Amino acid sequence: MKQTINVAFVGNPNCGKTTLFNAYTGANLKVANWPGVTVERKEGETDYRGQHIKLIDTPGIYSLTSYSIEEKVTRQCILEDDIDVIINIVDASAMERNLYLTMQLLELGKPVILALNMMDIVEERGMEIDMHRLPELLGHIPVVPVSARKRTGLDVLMHAVKHHYEEGPAGNVVVYRPDMEKRIVEVEKLLKSRYPQIKNIRWHAIKLLERDDEVEKQYSLDTAAVIDRSYEKDIINQKYDYIEEVIDECLFYKSEKAASTDKIDEVLTHRLWGVPIFLGIMALVFFLTFFIGDALKGVFEIVLSMFSDAVNHLLVSVSAADWLISLIVDGIIAGVGGILTFLPNIFILFLALAVLEDSGYMARVAYVMDKIMGRAGLSGKAFLPMILGFGCTVPAVMATRALEREEDRKKTILVTPFMSCSARLPIYVLFADMFFGKYAMAAAFSMYVLGMLTAIVIALVINRFQKNKSSQSLLIELPEYKAPNARTIMIYVWEKVKDYLTKAGTTIFVASIVIWFILNFNQHGMVTEVSESFGAALGRWFEPLLAPAGLGLWQIGVALISGLSAKEVVVSSFAVLFGVGNANSAAGMAQIVQNLSVYGFGALNAYALMVFCLLYTPCAATIGTIRKETHSWKFTFMMIAFQLLLAWGCAVLVFQAGSLLAGI
Structure with missing residues (x-):
C-alpha cells in the first residue's frame, strides 16, 4: 500500500464538493452556491485506519473540455500522475446533469468512486435510486451515498478509497455506436x-x-x-x-413530488419583482447589521474604555514617558481598539451573507441581474464576483477568472471595487451614526446601492465605446434551496472574522503607530500642537483639492491617505487625529462631531465623505491582486487614477448639489 493516497475531489458546481472537502479536512475554505469561487487547487489531509490520504479540492466543472479556467485547472490536476483516486461528487437529486462528467472521468483510466451527495433531498422528493443496479451500469465502481451537510457516509467513502485504489480502474463503461x-x-x-x-x-x-x-x-x-x-x-x-x-x-418516482425550489423561484426570480426583492433582502441584512450589531457593540465599547483606562493608569504608575503613554493609549489602543468595536457589525454582516449563500439564493441574484448586466455588455456571471465584493474585494477580483474573455475580465475587475467591502462598513457605521441619527441605516445602505449603480453605469459607458462587443448568454446552475449548514457557515464566518482580527493586529496596528508618529512629530522632534506635525503639513497639500467636495480639512486628507493601507484605517485615523480613545463610543462620536462642527462640517459633508470612501482607490492588497490578475501595471495605475478622479467628481457633485438644494 502506498504511504499516501492522493485523492482528487471532482464534480459539478454546487454539488457539495467543497463542503464535503471541509467535512474531512476542517479547512477554512469559502463554500458558495455559484460556479467560479474555487478557482485554484486546495489541499487537505485526513487519515483512515492508518492510511494517510491527501485530498485535493478542484474547481467545479461540467465537463473535461477545456473552455473555462476552472475546467483547465481541474483537468490539469486529475491528469497528473500523482492523482491515485478520483472521487466524483454527484448531486443525487440532479443525476442526469452530473453523470456526463462521470462518463468522462471513467474514460481517464483511473480509479473513480461515485459519491452520491444530497441524498436527503432525494428522500424529501420521494425519489428512489437503485443502489445495486447503478454501480453495475457504471462499470462496477463503488457508489457511496453521502451527505456533506449532515456528515453521513464519510467513513464509508474513505473505506472505498483505500480498497478501490488497490483494485484499480473499471473497464470501459460507455460503448459507442x-x-x-x-x-x-x-x-x-x-x-x-x-x-x-x-x-x-x-x-x-x-x-x-x-x-x-x-x-x-x-x-x-x-x-x-x-x-x-x-x-x-x-x-x-x-x-x-x-x-x-x-x-x-x-x-x-422522479416526478412524484414537485420541487419546492420551482415554486420559490417563481417569486424570487420574477422578471419584475426579482431585483426589488434582492434589494429588500439586502436592506434586511443591514437592518440586522446595524440594530443587532450596535446593541452588541456597546459591550465592546465598555471593555475597550476600561482596558484603555487600566493601561493608562499602569503606565502612569510606573512613571512611563509621556510619549510612550501617548503612543500606546492614544495611538495603538485608540486606533486598533476603535476598529475592534465594529466586530459585532462585521460578524452579523458575514453571518447573513453566509446564510444567503449556503441556502442557494445568491446564484439567483446573478440570474435576476442578467438582463441588466447584459445591457451593460456583461453576462450575469460577471455579477458573481461583484457579489463577492460585499465581503472582500481581493477574492472578488480573483473570481473574475470564471469569465472567458479577457476584455470582460478587465471590465469586471474595474467595476468590482465599487461594491462596498466589509472594510468600508466601519466608515459607514461611524459617520451614519454620528450625523444621520434615526436615518443611519438608510444612509449606510444607500452606499451599497450607489456602489452597484455606479458599477453598472461605468460598465454601460465602457460598452457604449467598446469596439469588439460580444453578446453573452448566462449559463449558470441554480442549486436547490436548502437549509443552511451550521458548520459550513461557521467555517466561513470564522475565516472572515479571523481575517478582520488579523488585519487589526497587523496592518491597522502598524498604521496606527505611523499615524501617531506623523501627528506628534515634525522635523524638530515631538510637538505639542498637532497642527505643527508632519501629518498636518501633508494634509494641507490636499485641502484645496478636497475643498470642493466639502472635505477641505487636513485631518480628512491624512485619514483618506491612511485608508489606502486598509479602509478600516480611516476610522482608526479619526480616533487618533481627534485624540479620541474610542471613536465608536457615544462620547467619542460626540467629541468628533463637536470638533468637526467648528469647521462647518455637517451631514452633507459626511455623506460626501462616505461617497468618496466608497469609490476611491481600493486597499493595497486589492491593488496587488489586480496587478497579479491582469499582469499589467499600466492597467492597474490607470484604474487607480480613474477611481480617484471618479471619487472626487462624485463627492464634489454630492456636496455642491446638496449645498445648492439647501440654499433654495
Missing part, C-alpha cells in the same frame, strides 16, 4: 505507435476525435484518414443516450 468505436480503435493504434508511453490512451483518442486543442498540440498525429471533422457533438449525444438508459433503470 459501432462506427464511432471503430474510429476510436483506429486513433488508439496511431497513438500507440507514435506515443507508446500514454497510459489513458482511450481518453486521448476520444479527445482527438473531438478536436481538443490541448491534446492535438501535445500529441501531433496525421489523423486525416480517420478524423475528417470534429465528432464532439456525436460523442456528447451518445454519452447522453447512455445516461438516459442509466436514469431509466436506476431512478424511480
Whole structure:
C-alpha cells in the first residue's frame, strides 16, 4: 500500500464538493452556491485506519473540455500522475446533469468512486435510486451515498478509497455506436505507435476525435484518414443516450413530488419583482447589521474604555514617558481598539451573507441581474464576483477568472471595487451614526446601492465605446434551496472574522503607530500642537483639492491617505487625529462631531465623505491582486487614477448639489 493516497475531489458546481472537502479536512475554505469561487487547487489531509490520504479540492466543472479556467485547472490536476483516486461528487437529486462528467472521468483510466451527495433531498422528493443496479451500469465502481451537510457516509467513502485504489480502474463503461468505436480503435493504434508511453490512451483518442486543442498540440498525429471533422457533438449525444438508459433503470418516482425550489423561484426570480426583492433582502441584512450589531457593540465599547483606562493608569504608575503613554493609549489602543468595536457589525454582516449563500439564493441574484448586466455588455456571471465584493474585494477580483474573455475580465475587475467591502462598513457605521441619527441605516445602505449603480453605469459607458462587443448568454446552475449548514457557515464566518482580527493586529496596528508618529512629530522632534506635525503639513497639500467636495480639512486628507493601507484605517485615523480613545463610543462620536462642527462640517459633508470612501482607490492588497490578475501595471495605475478622479467628481457633485438644494 502506498504511504499516501492522493485523492482528487471532482464534480459539478454546487454539488457539495467543497463542503464535503471541509467535512474531512476542517479547512477554512469559502463554500458558495455559484460556479467560479474555487478557482485554484486546495489541499487537505485526513487519515483512515492508518492510511494517510491527501485530498485535493478542484474547481467545479461540467465537463473535461477545456473552455473555462476552472475546467483547465481541474483537468490539469486529475491528469497528473500523482492523482491515485478520483472521487466524483454527484448531486443525487440532479443525476442526469452530473453523470456526463462521470462518463468522462471513467474514460481517464483511473480509479473513480461515485459519491452520491444530497441524498436527503432525494428522500424529501420521494425519489428512489437503485443502489445495486447503478454501480453495475457504471462499470462496477463503488457508489457511496453521502451527505456533506449532515456528515453521513464519510467513513464509508474513505473505506472505498483505500480498497478501490488497490483494485484499480473499471473497464470501459460507455460503448459507442459501432462506427464511432471503430474510429476510436483506429486513433488508439496511431497513438500507440507514435506515443507508446500514454497510459489513458482511450481518453486521448476520444479527445482527438473531438478536436481538443490541448491534446492535438501535445500529441501531433496525421489523423486525416480517420478524423475528417470534429465528432464532439456525436460523442456528447451518445454519452447522453447512455445516461438516459442509466436514469431509466436506476431512478424511480422522479416526478412524484414537485420541487419546492420551482415554486420559490417563481417569486424570487420574477422578471419584475426579482431585483426589488434582492434589494429588500439586502436592506434586511443591514437592518440586522446595524440594530443587532450596535446593541452588541456597546459591550465592546465598555471593555475597550476600561482596558484603555487600566493601561493608562499602569503606565502612569510606573512613571512611563509621556510619549510612550501617548503612543500606546492614544495611538495603538485608540486606533486598533476603535476598529475592534465594529466586530459585532462585521460578524452579523458575514453571518447573513453566509446564510444567503449556503441556502442557494445568491446564484439567483446573478440570474435576476442578467438582463441588466447584459445591457451593460456583461453576462450575469460577471455579477458573481461583484457579489463577492460585499465581503472582500481581493477574492472578488480573483473570481473574475470564471469569465472567458479577457476584455470582460478587465471590465469586471474595474467595476468590482465599487461594491462596498466589509472594510468600508466601519466608515459607514461611524459617520451614519454620528450625523444621520434615526436615518443611519438608510444612509449606510444607500452606499451599497450607489456602489452597484455606479458599477453598472461605468460598465454601460465602457460598452457604449467598446469596439469588439460580444453578446453573452448566462449559463449558470441554480442549486436547490436548502437549509443552511451550521458548520459550513461557521467555517466561513470564522475565516472572515479571523481575517478582520488579523488585519487589526497587523496592518491597522502598524498604521496606527505611523499615524501617531506623523501627528506628534515634525522635523524638530515631538510637538505639542498637532497642527505643527508632519501629518498636518501633508494634509494641507490636499485641502484645496478636497475643498470642493466639502472635505477641505487636513485631518480628512491624512485619514483618506491612511485608508489606502486598509479602509478600516480611516476610522482608526479619526480616533487618533481627534485624540479620541474610542471613536465608536457615544462620547467619542460626540467629541468628533463637536470638533468637526467648528469647521462647518455637517451631514452633507459626511455623506460626501462616505461617497468618496466608497469609490476611491481600493486597499493595497486589492491593488496587488489586480496587478497579479491582469499582469499589467499600466492597467492597474490607470484604474487607480480613474477611481480617484471618479471619487472626487462624485463627492464634489454630492456636496455642491446638496449645498445648492439647501440654499433654495
